[in-house]
Amino acid sequence: MSPVVRAISLWWLVIAVSALGAPGDPGESALRFLEKVRNRDLNLEPGADTTLSPQTSGEKRREIARRLQRMASDLGSDPLEVGAVKLDGELAGVLVRKAGGFDPSRLQVFPIALVRRGDAWTATPVPASFENSGFGYAAAIRQRLVALQDWMLREQVLDLAHLRDQSNERMRRKIESSLPADTLRSLSSKQAAERFVNACARRSLPEILGLLGGLSSTPPDDWTLRLKAADGAIHAAVLKRPWRLLVSADVLRALVHHEEDGDSARISIACLDPSGNSPRSSQPRIELVHLELEKSADGFWRIDPPQNFIQQSEETETPGDELLDIDLLDAFPSKLAELYPPAPEPGAGQAMRALMDNLQSGGFSSLVPLTRFSGNAGKDREQCVQAARLWWAMHEPGALRRAILLEMKEDGGKAAAICQFFSARSPDRLDLRIFHFEKSTTGWFWTTQVRGNSDDFLQNWTRDASGRWQDGWRDTLLAECLELETLPESGAPREEQARALVDSWLEATRSGDVEAALRLTARLKTPDSRTVVLRNLGYEMTGSQRSRQKPIITSVHRSAIWTLVGVRDTPDGKPVFPLYPIIDTAAGPRILIEIDLFAASNRSRDFLNKTALARLRHLPPAATTELNQLFLKHQTGIETVPSP
Numbered sequence: 001m002s003p004v005v006r007a008i009s010l011w012w013l014v015i016a017v018s019a020l021g022a023p024g025d026p027g028e029s030a031l032r033f034l035e036k037v038r039n040r041d042l043n044l045e046p047g048a049d050t051t052l053s054p055q056t057s058g059e060k061r062r063e064i065a066r067r068l069q070r071m072a073s074d075l076g077s078d079p080l081e082v083g084a085v086k087l088d089g090e091l092a093g094v095l096v097r098k099a100g101g102f103d104p105s106r107l108q109v110f111p112i113a114l115v116r117r118g119d120a121w122t123a124t125p126v127p128a129s130f131e132n133s134g135f136g137y138a139a140a141i142r143q144r145l146v147a148l149q150d151w152m153l154r155e156q157v158l159d160l161a162h163l164r165d166q167s168n169e170r171m172r173r174k175i176e177s178s179l180p181a182d183t184l185r186s187l188s189s190k191q192a193a194e195r196f197v198n199a200c201a202r203r204s205l206p207e208i209l210g211l212l213g214g215l216s217s218t219p220p221d222d223w224t225l226r227l228k229a230a231d232g233a234i235h236a237a238v239l240k241r242p243w244r245l246l247v248s249a250d251v252l253r254a255l256v257h258h259e260e261d262g263d264s265a266r267i268s269i270a271c272l273d274p275s276g277n278s279p280r281s282s283q284p285r286i287e288l289v290h291l292e293l294e295k296s297a298d299g300f301w302r303i304d305p306p307q308n309f310i311q312q313s314e315e316t317e318t319p320g321d322e323l324l325d326i327d328l329l330d331a332f333p334s335k336l337a338e339l340y341p342p343a344p345e346p347g348a349g350q351a352m353r354a355l356m357d358n359l360q361s362g363g364f365s366s367l368v369p370l371t372r373f374s375g376n377a378g379k380d381r382e383q384c385v386q387a388a389r390l391w392w393a394m395h396e397p398g399a400l401r402r403a404i405l406l407e408m409k410e411d412g413g414k415a416a417a418i419c420q421f422f423s424a425r426s427p428d429r430l431d432l433r434i435f436h437f438e439k440s441t442t443g444w445f446w447t448t449q450v451r452g453n454s455d456d457f458l459q460n461w462t463r464d465a466s467g468r469w470q471d472g473w474r475d476t477l478l479a480e481c482l483e484l485e486t487l488p489e490s491g492a493p494r495e496e497q498a499r500a501l502v503d504s505w506l507e508a509t510r511s512g513d514v515e516a517a518l519r520l521t522a523r524l525k526t527p528d529s530r531t532v533v534l535r536n537l538g539y540e541m542t543g544s545q546r547s548r549q550k551p552i553i554t555s556v557h558r559s560a561i562w563t564l565v566g567v568r569d570t571p572d573g574k575p576v577f578p579l580y581p582i583i584d585t586a587a588g589p590r591i592l593i594e595i596d597l598f599a600a601s602n603r604s605r606d607f608l609n610k611t612a613l614a615r616l617r618h619l620p621p622a623a624t625t626e627l628n629q630l631f632l633k634h635q636t637g638i639e640t641v642p643s644p
Helices: 003-020 026-038 058-075 138-179 183-188 189-202 205-214 223-234 245-246 326-339 349-363 364-370 377-393 457-478 495-511 514-520 527-546 603-615 621-640
Strands: 080-090 091-099 107-118 120-121 251-263 262-273 287-296 303-304 402-410 414-423 432-439 444-447 482-484 521-524 552-558 563-568 578-583 591-593
Touching: 026 058, 026 080, 026 091, 026 107, 026 120, 058 107, 080 138, 080 414, 091 138, 091 262, 091 495, 107 138, 120 432, 138 205, 138 457, 189 205, 189 245, 189 251, 189 262, 189 287, 189 303, 205 223, 205 303, 223 245, 223 287, 245 287, 251 326, 251 364, 262 326, 262 377, 287 377, 287 482, 326 364, 326 377, 349 364, 349 377, 349 402, 349 432, 364 444, 377 402, 402 457, 414 457, 432 457, 457 514, 457 527, 495 527, 495 552, 495 563, 495 578, 495 591, 514 527, 514 578, 521 527, 527 621, 552 621, 578 621
Parallel strands: 482 521, 521 591
Antiparallel strands: 080 091, 091 107, 107 120, 251 262, 262 287, 287 303, 402 414, 414 432, 432 444, 552 563, 563 578, 578 591
């Protein structure tokens, strides 16, 4: 047997083994393949997720990868379903439909070629083609391959045309399953308006389309544009205005006005977008969206959105005179209180904890039940805007902030708390925030409407405390990060302890839990250790946010003093190999996070590694020697780490 034939035979064996346990149905295998393409986690190595031949050149592999990247964009987030399947022995062609949306222009059919080895089917690397799959040039097999490829391409065109022909009927059936015609006919104009607002908030496209005229025997003249606009808004990766005001989960909205005149009606929806009044301003403010309704010949109330909704323009309607709309804006806080009833806490401390929890992990609307409204419309509107700014500070994309409570004081029916807003991007920057709370007859609420005079006890306390915390906030934040005079001479943590510790660290940094991460660390007693620890924690948190895949532990190295855990991470899709030094302490194993080591891939990283190791210069030489030796093992071993 020639070396080439032997290599190909072994390659087919690898594919057969790697595919064991995979679905034995070609349709299911095609779906599995496309889901991996969509999630951009397809392994294109020979013998992995496709039938790619090991003889495929590097340039051809890159071309295939680019083609699959474009396919991932085409797949989007719509559900997939198996269409026609054609079998020819160990070969198969499968048509997979993307038919989740209602806009005919977004419907697609993907032809996938597959090869069976044993009981498992594996997709070829090039859709609708068996090229680069290792087949020879024998006339019989080439004729079968060409016939199956021709079938896939021909049926792709026919199936897509059929899908588009049937799209209107499919759409009507799905609308009626969510909003039956009899139900729609029974709705008053106000009920129809409320249902439309709720459907937008839930991003229920069938209901939205039904209320835009999708069930009418005679659709609106601009129905195609309405369908395209609504379908695009619901499936958009990034929500744009004006649809964002109605469909984003971040936006607070309330129906503040309704009027009806015969077969026409008008509604006004007050909206508060914490991301700001884009594109005019980054500052949030309460805005109004006005929608017209008309009763159709079928007896349905239909929403007739303005042109900026239909044409997908980011420009909102021409701003009205705020003085003329002031009554509608003033109604917003009270309407919110009706939608999200007050939920006071029994004590000031509980109110503070509830506020922090909801700021960190709750939606914008979760702040409303905790908020004390005074009944003064102007001040209550401002409190809503302040809540929007505060919530957005924590949830703005890339912000990576966490509120750390430093101190709290209660005085009668009022209380105040001082927090440091830790930012992973600026971990050593002071950002003190003061929160006020008031007690009502039912319990404690958060408020921004501070009442008092210049001699008020809490105002004096907050002023004095703010000064005290200018430097002291770091000590509070690092209270559970052990400070070490020296390192132990022996007793390195066991491998299983070190692995568990690093797993917990990776989970804490990935979730942004600052306090949990710091509880796993220790630091050296040096003048700059506080700053270095916080800086490195910030790097870890921002890096983990840029990784699509969870980091994996690749190695553990142990000496007398140290246990080092090697990890493979992929921020921005590029592999990096950090090494976490772990020592034993009176409180158990801890990560010495200020010694941040990475497998060096360039001179800059090599310099940073030497700088990190230099932090041990005041300790016994044995600590540095052992750490250097273990690091060299890690550096040498990364070349053998398999891709996940």
